[in-house]
Amino acid sequence: KQEVTQIPAALSVPEGENLVLNCSFTDSAIYNLQWFRQDPGKGLTSLLLIQSSQREQTSGRLNASLDKSSGRSTLYIAASQPGDSATYLCAAQGGSEKLVFGKGMKLTVNP
Amino acid sequence: GAGVSQSPSNKVTEKGKDVELRCDPISGHTALYWYRQSLGQGLEFLIYFQGNSAPDKSGLPSDRFSAERTGGSVSTLTIQRTQQEDSAVYLCASSRDRVNSPLHFGNGTRLTVT
Numbered sequence: 001k002q003e004v005t006q007i008p009a010a011l012s013v014p015e016g017e018n019l020v021l022n023c024s025f026t027d028s029a030i031y032n033l034q035w036f037r038q039d040p041g042k043g044l045t046s047l048l049l050i051q052s053s054q055r056e057q058t059s060g061r062l063n064a065s066l067d068k069s070s071g072r073s074t075l076y077i078a079a080s081q082p083g084d085s086a087t088y089l090c091a092a093q094g095g096s097e098k099l100v101f102g103k104g105m106k107l108t109v110n111p
Numbered sequence: 112g113a114g115v116s117q118s119p120s121n122k123v124t125e126k127g128k129d130v131e132l133r134c135d136p137i138s139g140h141t142a143l144y145w146y147r148q149s150l151g152q153g154l155e156f157l158i159y160f161q162g163n164s165a166p167d168k169s170g171l172p173s174d175r176f177s178a179e180r181t182g183g184s185v186s187t188l189t190i191q192r193t194q195q196e197d198s199a200v201y202l203c204a205s206s207r208d209r210v211n212s213p214l215h216f217g218n219g220t221r222l223t224v225t
Contacts, residue, residue, distance in 0.1 A: 031210040043115070043202055043216030051211050089154070097209055098144065098167060103153035 002027045004092055006102035015111050019077040023090035023102055026071060031093045033066050033073045037086040038104065044089065048075070080109045113137065117203050117217035124193055124224055132188040132220045136205030143186050144206075144214065145178060149199040157201075160186065161209055193224045 003026045013019060023033070032051045036044040048057045050066040050073065057064050061078040077084055087106045091099040116135040124130050136143050145157040156170035160180040171177070175193075180186040190197055200219040206212040 034213060036214075036216075041218075043218045044204070044214070046213035046215065049211065049213045091154075093210060096167065096169075097142070097161065098156050098159050098170075099214065100156070101146075101154040 002030075002092055002094055002100040004090060004100050004102040006088075006090060006105045008105065009103065010106040010108075012108040012110065013080060015080060015082060015109055017080050017109075019080050019084075019107070021075040021077070021088055021090075021105055021107070023073040023075070024071050025073075025092045025100075027092070027094060028068045028071055029094055030068065031095075031097075033064075034091045034093065034099065035062075035064050035073075035075050036089045036091065038089060039086050047088075080107075082109050082111050085109050115203055115205055115215050115217035117201075117220050119220060120218065121221045122223070124222070126195060126224055127192055129189065129191045130193055130222065132190075132201050132203075132222070134186045134188070134203030134205075134217060136184065136186070136203070137207075137215055138184075140205035140207050140215070141183070142206045142209055142212070143180055144204045145186070145188050146202045146204065147199045148202055148219070154202065157188070190222075193222075195224050198222055198224045 034049045035047040048064040063076040087104040089104040091101040143160040146154040159167040175191045178188045202219045204214040204216045
């Protein structure tokens with residue numbers, strides 16, 4: 001059974017810092033690893049999807065990497081801004097085709 | 112284009128009543144998912160529809176929960192004889208393909224059972 005873990009559960013940083021968000025998963029037989037952000041009272045917004053054959057994906061100030069063999073993915077946020085404050089979730093899509101989510105990391109970027 | 116639409120956005124019901132939650136996925140998306148999010152908890156998978164295949168119901172917590180997807184589009188999640196522990200945000204998501212397509216989420220239905 002796939003388990004996805006995100007540590008720490010919360011992070012508070014000053015504006016401008018480069019951030020590293022971690023995600024680990026127990027079953028490496030995945031199709032992809034997806035990163036989402038969730039703002040309060042809203043649904044999830046897709047940020048990046050890394051297929052199992054890929055090592056990384058980039059979108060603007062975001063870069064996500066995937067190391068299937070070690071069961072890890074990392075989301076890098078460059079030059080963080082207060083608008084980046086949200087909860088970030090990762091999810092692994094495996095053979096059952098459903099996504100298994102971590103519990104998320106609440107990020108606060110202070111001006 | 113239009114995103115995933117869920118209705119109602121909020122629902123307050125008395126314990127023991129039945130409720131129906133609706134999801135309109137993005138047009139042309141073949142995969143549709145229901146998840147539940149409780150305070151302080153992660154997203155709990157409920158049910159997955161893919162095209163004309165039999166749905167994956169493995170996440171439904173009890174036989175009080177059921178869902179259908181009509182015409183490969185709109186989906187309804189029904190909870191019978193609601194209990195207080197059913198209180199949560201119910202999220203619907205759709206994706207274009209079975210795998211390797213990003214999920215698009217609606218804003219959810221916040222269900223409160225009193």
